[in-house]
Amino acid sequence: MLPPVIDSHVHWRDPAINPYEALSDAVGEDGKRSGGAAKRYLPADYLADAAGQQIIGIVHVEAEWRRSDPVGETLWLQDLVRSGGTGGLPVVIVGYCDLSRVDAERVLEAHAAQPSCRGIRQILSRVEGRPDLCWAGRDYLEDDRWRRNFGYLARYGLAFDLMCFAHQLAPFARLAARHPDIPVHLEHAALPWDHSDEGRAAWREGMASLAALPQADVKISGLGNTIPDWSETSIRDYVLETIDIFGTHRVSFASNFPTDRQFSDMSAIWRAFDAITSGFSATERAAMFAGNAARAYGLNR
Secondary structure (H helix, E strand, C coil), rough: HHHHHHEEEECCCCCCCCCCCCCCEEEEECCCCCCCCCCCCCCCHHHHCCCCCCEEEEEECCCCCCEEEEEEEHHHHHHHHCCCCCCCCCEEEEEEEECCCCCCHHHHHHHCCCCCEEEEECCCCCCCCCHHHCCCCCCHHHHHHHHHHHHHHHHHCCEEEEECCCHHHHHHHHHCCCCCCEEEEEEHHHHHCCCHHHHHHHHHHHHHHHHHHHEEEEEECCCCHHHCCCCCCHHHHHHHHHHHHHCCHHEEECEECCCHHHHHHHHHHHHHHHHHHHHHHHHHHHHHHHHHHHHHHHHCC
C-alpha cells in the first residue's frame, strides 16, 4: 500500500493573472507538449489528477512566472496559502531568482519575507552542442556574480533547488562545498539523458559528487523528460541507483505535475514508485514518500 505522500515538485499556473512569457514546458489539455501558451493548472486541477492518492503536502516549485517580476509568483502563492486556496493542502514555496543579476540579494530578501517560501530555483541545465538540452541560456556556474550571489542564500535562510545535468554536478558541488549552510535539493535525479554505458557511468559519478555533501538531497521525478518511453521498467534502475547513492534518508519522490502528464497519469507515477520501492522497509518508504521532504522543506514549521 502506498504510504502518505508529500509531493515535492508541483507547478501551478494561472495565465489569467500572468502571461508566462518564457514557458519551457507548456502542456496541452491532452497532456502533450504544445510549445505554446500555458494552460491553467490550479490546486483543484491538481487534486483531480491526484484523486485516490493520500497527498499530505506540496512543494510548489517556480513555474516560469514572468521574469521581470521574480517575486510575483511567491506573493500569489502566499495569498493562496493565507486564503485557504490550496485545497486544504499544506504548501511551501520554491521561488525564482536570477543569481546573475545585480539586484539578486534584494530579490532573495523579498522571497524570504514570505513565511511559506523555503528557497529558490534557477534552471542550470545545459549541454553544449545539444540545443534540445540547453534549457539555460548560458553556463551560470562560470559567472562570478552568480557564484557570489549564491552565497547570499544563507543570509536569508533559503535553500537552492538544483536543476542541472550530471556533468554539471561536480562543478556545482565545488561551489556548494564552500557554503555548507545552504541546503541543496537536486531535482529530477539530474535528468539522465545519455543511456550508453559511458553516459550512465558519468551520471553516477556526477550524482556521487553531489551526494558527498551532507547538505544535499535529491528528488526523483520528471524522468520521462530524458528517458524514452517512460514506464516503471524504464525508470527502475535509475530510481534504485539514486537511492543507493544518496541513501533512503535523502530521497523524496514527486509527480512533477502537470509537466509529466505528457508521459503518464499521476496514479501510474505513484504506482511505479510504490512498486520499485516495495523491497524497502516501511520506515524507509515513509521517509522517502513524505518524511524526508517534510524535513528538507520545513513543512511542519
